[in-house]
Amino acid sequence: MSVEQIVSVIHALPMAVLLIGRDERVRAANPCVDAILGTDLVGKHYITALRQPAVIAAIGETQRSGAAQVVRYNGRSGPKDTVYKVSVAAADGDILLTFEDQTAAEEAGQMRRDFVANVSHELRTPLTALLGFIETLTGAARDDPAARDRFLGIMAHEANRMTRLVDDLMSLSRVEEDERVRPREHVDLAALLSSVIKGLEPQASAAGVTVTLDLMTSDEIVPGDAGQLVQVFTNLVENAIKYGASGGEVSVSLMPREMHQRLRREAVQVSVADRGDGIPEHHIARLTERFYRVDNHRSREVGGTGLGLAIVKHIINRHRGRLLIESAEGEGTKVSVFLPVSAVS
Numbered sequence: 001m002s003v004e005q006i007v008s009v010i011h012a013l014p015m016a017v018l019l020i021g022r023d024e025r026v027r028a029a030n031p032c033v034d035a036i037l038g039t040d041l042v043g044k045h046y047i048t049a050l051r052q053p054a055v056i057a058a059i060g061e062t063q064r065s066g067a068a069q070v071v072r073y074n075g076r077s078g079p080k081d082t083v084y085k086v087s088v089a090a091a092d093g094d095i096l097l098t099f100e101d102q103t104a105a106e107e108a109g110q111m112r113r114d115f116v117a118n119v120s121h122e123l124r125t126p127l128t129a130l131l132g133f134i135e136t137l138t139g140a141a142r143d144d145p146a147a148r149d150r151f152l153g154i155m156a157h158e159a160n161r162m163t164r165l166v167d168d169l170m171s172l173s174r175v176e177e178d179e180r181v182r183p184r185e186h187v188d189l190a191a192l193l194s195s196v197i198k199g200l201e202p203q204a205s206a207a208g209v210t211v212t213l214d215l216m217t218s219d220e221i222v223p224g225d226a227g228q229l230v231q232v233f234t235n236l237v238e239n240a241i242k243y244g245a246s247g248g249e250v251s252v253s254l255m256p257r258e259m260h261q262r263l264r265r266e267a268v269q270v271s272v273a274d275r276g277d278g279i280p281e282h283h284i285a286r287l288t289e290r291f292y293r294v295d296n297h298r299s300r301e302v303g304g305t306g307l308g309l310a311i312v313k314h315i316i317n318r319h320r321g322r323l324l325i326e327s328a329e330g331e332g333t334k335v336s337v338f339l340p341v342s343a344v345s
């Protein structure tokens with residue numbers, strides 16, 4: 001095959017392909033190669049073009065033995081590390097290199113490993129506490145009714161914590177599963193918010209917080225999943241009560257539909273605002289990550305699992321809406337949800 005024919009064939013391929021001639025110089029490279037190795041490689045010696053020892057060794061091996069090799073190529077794209085699987089094969093005296101992008105797969109693998117490590121850690125802490133108390137109750141505190149009552153109380157607290165974690169994990173996995181399915185119900189937001197607030201009254205009064213509902217419109221019906229939207233607003237109001245209790249007030253407001261630039265469609269806004277301590281700026285972008293907490297100790301103390309906002313974010317994505325967290329230290333936090341008023345195609 002002439003170089004022109006090879007070039008036109010490899011240009012049609014969707015992955016990076018590079019051909020090294022018998023003279024050990026690059027004979028041809030397609031445009032996908034540019035992003036990985038840079039431009040103007042044709043004519044250069046392959047050692048200069050590729051530079052990574054593992055790849056260079058694999059080419060040498062294929063030249064010697066004719067056997068195909070597979071190696072890893074660690075690259076960089078802007079600020080991001082990239083990983084490619086490079087197949088090196090002999091092709092009629094030339095050597096053909098193909099690059100398969102493994103970056104997304106590696107990232108997904110890493111996320112899975114981190115997630116399992118996080119869940120294990122979250123479960124291990126209450127389990128260790130439970131096992132410790134069981135040991136004490138069967139040993140030293142066996143005949144001490146006062147200690148027994150106190151320890152059983154703590155054990156119940158730890159067991160509840162594990163139950164909440166397992167519930168939230170199941171909820172997260174259900175929500176992730178549904179994310180691509182459009183919600184089909186029509187939801188009356190004013191009624192839904194009133195019922196959420198009513199349900200949280202005992203929690204609010206126990207924390208010394210008054211929750212108010214400000215309906216600037218009362219007949220907003222949006223396409224949605226009522227059960228999931230209850231979950232969203234319960235979570236946001238609960239967070240405002242838990243973390244903003246020092247402000248004594250939480251206000252929930254429903255604003256009428258308006259054109260929303262980012263969503264490029266009309267949307268209603270529901271905001272949950274507290275007057276608590278607020279959240280330092282650098283934490284805000286990460287709050288919707290699983291298990292991310294500003295203050296681990298405080299979250300555990302108030303019964304948090306660190307999964308609430310991750311669940312909220314997934315539900316809002318399913319509704320093709322937007323979540324906005326604004327906070328000023330010492331002044332409070334306002335979390336707004338924008339929900340499209342018409343079904344998004």
Ligand code: ADP
Binds near residue numbers: 274293310
């Ligand atoms: P958690 O189960 O820990 O409450 P979330 O995902 O709901 O988890 O929230 C993540 C973290 O965001 C919380 O641990 C808390 O640090 C912070 N946070 C959420 N809402 C508020 C709020 N209204 N005021 C201050 N901090 C908040």
